[in-house]
Amino acid sequence: MPGGRRHERAARKRGIGALIGWVIAGFVVAVVCAGVYVGMLALDARDQLQASAGELARVQSSLTASDADHALTTAKDAASSVSASTHRAQSDTHNAVWRAAELLPLLGGNLVAMREASDVAVDASDHAVAPLATLAGHLTPADFTPKGARVDTPVIGSAAGTLSLVSAALGRASSDADAIKASGAIxxxxxxxxxxxxxxxxxxxxxxxxxxxxxxxxxxxxxxxPRDYLLLFQNNAETRSTGGIPGALAVVHVDNGQITLTRQASAAEFGGAADATSILPKSTVALYGDLPGRYMQDVTLPPQFALSGQLARTLWQQATGQQVDGVISVDPIALSYLLKATGPVRVPTGETLTAQNAVKVLLSDSYAKYPVAQQDAFFAGAATSVFRAVTGGSASPSTMLSALARAAGEGRILVWSAHQNEQSSIAETSLAGNLPTSDDGSPRFGVYLNDATGAKMDYYLRATVAVGRAVCRADGKATLAVAVTLTNTAPKDAATSLPAYVTGGGVFGVAPGNVATQIAVYAPQRAAWLGTTVGGENVTAKAAVDGGRAVSRYTMQLAPGESKTVRFDFLADAVGTQTSASGVDRSSGSSSAAMAVVPRELAGNGVDLGVFSGRNDASSAKGISAFVTPLVQGISQKGLSVDCNAAIP
Structure with a gap:
């Protein structure tokens, strides 16, 4: 009997062990199966999201199709596919097994990110893509561009309600996508x-x-x-903060979409008889004097185009008696972009302007070819010819809109409206020509150049801007640095080979062939100027506060072939912080050992500065960057290494 009981107990133990083994094995199999299942769901979700991206491209292309019926059918079909794919991906990632797997270490964060991504995709599909598809065949790029000097305003206006819903939905989806925590994901x-x-x-x-x-x-x-707008043609051969001197002017009359060029003039016709100085803020006068309020050629000396627009409108009204509804600025580089859409344009004097030669013809060749007395007529004829080509209707609508978008993004097309409700909307776009606004972790500088030669030598000016940051102080506040390198690419014999009208002939104290430039650096909000150096040595520079920003301005003169770099240092988040500032211009009322402090009432809301990302793109959403006066040639930007041993304390 004892032996039988021992065998019974042993058998029972073996049975329990086997049961535990089977339970463990079953659990492992279940986990493996669940893992395989989740993996299959993940692959399917990925495939569905990728498929939706491809269908979305079809929706976008249908909006530019010329065949309205085909466009509408294609858009609705593609939108339906996008909806099906995104909803299937959402179904995959909201499965009960998936949600349970989200609790697992390492893997869980990846699954959460995929689920949230599918939710964002569904939101964008349901509330943006589907409404957008209804516009296909009804609204195309051609509706935004003139035909026979007329834009069909009712067609554009009818789409405003749908586009408002689409814009709001995509804005919300974009914010939700930013909130997805994916930094630790695979x-x-x-x-x-x-x-x-x-x-x-x-x-x-x-x-x-x-x-x-x-x-x-x-x-x-x-x-x-009816509306009337004053057009300023900014000439980048003589730089101003927002591009160039407004040498040629025109008035455009619009009535129910019909566009007519009614008058042309030269800024030189106005002299200094008009007076808009009452509009100028004291901070602007401290930096630029009262010239912007007296001369049409100088309304773009300040970098805020809203101010330039008001000044130009007032000067024009005083000189002509006409009150315009707004001011629009464009430069020859923007015109060259538009010529890609219109094709070559022949001007009355016989030249043919193309996208490739327009800048050289307008900003260089014309000064060598025509006497000063004939230049205004040449520019007026060129402006009329390009205007007719742009408004005539023969241009490629998609290429035209791309050209306008590029020019606006580079600050080469600017708009100010005298109607406050319109200006409020414009002010939130790149068309406004505002001072750069810093985002969280992304401080932005404004680097503005103004000609000090008094001539047209800036056709040969090239610029490179480097920006960087480092924490060099015990209080943890960051030192922000901007290095501006300018180069005079004029020929060595510029003094004799170029016309005196181009070199200035030494009239304003600058040797013929040399280029003199005022460089004004506007710091991000809440920053204070520390000092300005050339070759590591402190130099005299004007310190000021304009538009709630600390500003440092330095004047550089370059001989043909010469290149020079000036560096501006600022202290971030410096409201109420005392900083020793070297080389303050005594004309500003400060001694060389004065304190450069941003007053609290002018400081703005401030930003939380992040680490420099190494991006060179001025429009980058991350890292430190700068907007630079649009020159004849594009601006080169790069990162700057800030050495704390050499930084100004």
Whole structure:
């Protein structure tokens, strides 16, 4: 019996052990199966999201199709596919097994990110893509561009409501995508989230621009009554903060979408008889004097185009008696972009302007070919010819809109409206020509150049701007630095080979062939100027506060072939912080050992500065960057290494 009981107990133990073994094995199999299942769901979700991206491209292309019926059918079909794919991806990632797997270490964060990404995609599909598809066949790029010097304002206005919904939905989806925590995810998941963010940022910006255009254009083009606009043709051969001297002027009359060029003039005709100095803020006068309020050629000395627009409107009204509804600025580089859409344009004097030669012909060749007395007639003829080509209707609509977007992004097209409700909307776009605004972790400088030669030598001016930051102080406040390198590329014999009208002939104290430039650096909000150096040595520079920003200005003169770098240092988040400032211009009322402090009432809301990202793009959403006066040639930007041993304390 004892032996039988021992065998019974042993058998029972073996049975329990086997049961435990089977339970463990079953659990492992279940986990493996669940893992395989989740993996299959993840792959399917990925495939569905990728498929939706491809269908979204079809929706976008349908909006530019010329065949209205085909465009509408294609858009609706593609939108339906986008909806099906995104909803299937959402269903995959909201599965009960998936949600349970989100609790697992290491893997869980990746699954959460994918689920949140699918939710964002569904939101964008349901509330942006589907409404957008209804516009296909009804609204195309051609509706935003003139035909026979007329824009169909009712068609544009009718899309404003839908575009408002689309813009709001994409803005919300873009914000939600930014909130997805993917920094610790595996590469494929992280990359997918980054791609989603990029696509939504781009789509959100484009939808916002389309909505603003549909909302603003009808009224601005005279849908509710005639309008008149003053056009400033900024000449980059003689730089001003927002591009160049407004040498040629024109008035455009619009009435219910019909566009007419009614008058042309030269800024030189106005002299200094008019007076708009009462508009100038004291901070502007401290930096630029009262010239912007007296001479049309100098209204763009300050970098805020809203101020330039008001000054130009007032000077024009005093000189002509005509009150315009707004001011629009364009430069020859922007015209060259538009010529890609219109094709070559022949001007009355016989020249043919193309996208390739327009800048050289307008800003260089014309001065060598025509006496001063004939130059105004040449520019007027060129402006009329380009205006007719742009408004005639023969240009490629998509190429035209791309050209306008590029020019606006580079600050080469600027708009100010005298109607406050319109200006409020414009002020939130690159068309406004505002001082750069810093985002969280992304401080932005404004680097503005003004000609001090008194001539047209800036056709040969080249610029490189480097920006960087470092924490060099015990209080943890960052030192921000901007290095501006200018180069005079004029020929060695410029003094004799170029016309005196181009070199200035030494009239303003600058040797013929040399280029003199005033460089004004506007710091991010809440920053204070520390000092300005050339070759590591302190130099005298004007210190000021303008538009709530600390500003340092330095004048540089270069001989042909010469290049020189000046560096401006600022202290971030310096409200109420005392900083020793070297080389303060005594004309500003400060001694060389004065304190450069941003007053609290002018400091703005401030930013939380992040680490320099190494990006060179001035429009980058991350890192430190700068907007620079648009020159004849593009601006080169790069990172700057800030050495704390050499930094100004």
């Amino acid at each position: 590469g494929p998941v992280r990359d997918a989230v980054v791609t989603l963010r990029t696509q939504l940022h781009t789509a959100s910006e484009e939808a916002d621009a389309a909505h603003r255009a549909a909302k603003l254009l009808p009224d601005m083009l005279g849908a509710r009554g």
